[in-house]
Amino acid sequence: MLNSEIETRVRAFIDENFIFAEEDAGLDGAASLLDAGLVDSTGILELVTFLESDFAIQVADADIVPENLDTIDAIVAYVASRRGASASVAA
């Protein structure tokens, strides 16, 4: 799966679940979801559940850190790395 495809799906999820104002749509990929108050502790769990189900990856608790989940860019990179890891294991 291409990173652009991951990003499209992640953006769609964030737009649908965390963005309530029209002007917040089209979020910068490097913008902090936590600092913007878009994602709280409940939202983190929602996001993790989405990543696990939509991308068929296992998110370890140790991976639930802002470095992996705070921006769209970080999420995309994390999903890509996890999918890559899964593919390596499968191969």
Added chain:
Amino acid sequence: MLDAALAPGGNALDAAATPSAAGGVRPCTIEDIPAVARLFRATFTDRLKAGGRPLEVLLRRELFEHPWRDPDLPSLVFAGPDGAVSGFIAVRPLRLLFDGAPVSAAVGGTLMVDKSIGNPVMGARLLRSYLNGVQDLSLSESANEISQVMWEKLGGRTEAAYSMEWLRVIKPAGLALASLTRRFRMAALLRPFAGVFDWCAARVRANPLRIDATFDEGSDVDAEDLVDALLALSLPYRLRPDWDRDSLLWFVAQASEKERYGPLVCRVVRDRKGGLAGAYLYCVRPGGVAFVLDIFAAPKSAERVVDDLFADAKRRGAVAIRGRVQPEFADLLLRRRAVFLHASSMVVHARRGDLFAPIHGGEALITGLAGESWSALIGGLFI
């Protein structure tokens, strides 16, 4: 490391517990108690009072001297990169029997994080780590709205029937005054007027809230006698704690330290032939709202037990009685003019689907002494 080994059903606690560079979840050790106490004091300021008991002593007892303490079911802390504790969830092991077979369960509560750090992943990770523990059934009867949603995101369910509190007014003016006095101490000056109103109201035959205080089918008992009764009365529940005398005595002892609610009263109710009809325990003080921990009744004896409770509370001067709804008593309490209010939510997360059946069917004993209401952290006062 703890966080890395949390596939559902896996034993996360077999792993080493070194926090990552970003911080992480690890089992709470006895050395963490001062830090956990500091966090508690900053989070639950309303439970602090000069003259209260040292919180550290209580935490040590509840977390490390629990009769069912299990190294595989530890309370958890979130420690930052520097090792400083910035989050906590209390995990209390609960040994249950389901149709006689043992079930591993754990009650999670007192979830708190250091808000000044502004890291929303801490609470999420603590709760996720707890729910991914070795237990088959996880539950909490004190989930606030945020916790409830977090549980649901992680596959938990809110059990509405156990998430309500009942309130039975005994003295309407006294109750209004008690509520007012909590905010404005000067309101206590109105006590004589409230007393006169309630005295008059109690003599109006048509008063639907009238309670016959002469109804007295029970007797005060000590903890030992209460435990004997509870061990017998808990047997019919399909899902119930695997209490023995020692463990149940310990839970009752913890429940006796709820200074905010008043001294603990234990009563056993007898039927006309002297047989065991039921038992209950509650905290009550004159002018206050009594807090019921548990009501137990033998088949066809619920009315006798509840009527004894109401009469006893009235004799002791309570202005109202409240408690968590136990489904098996809900209909009777409604008929006895209790009102139901939403309380903190009962949330349940089960690995085994069959465990939901007794809960939905009202055949589970999972609140009060069986849940977490026994804890002195609820209703106690600390320094």
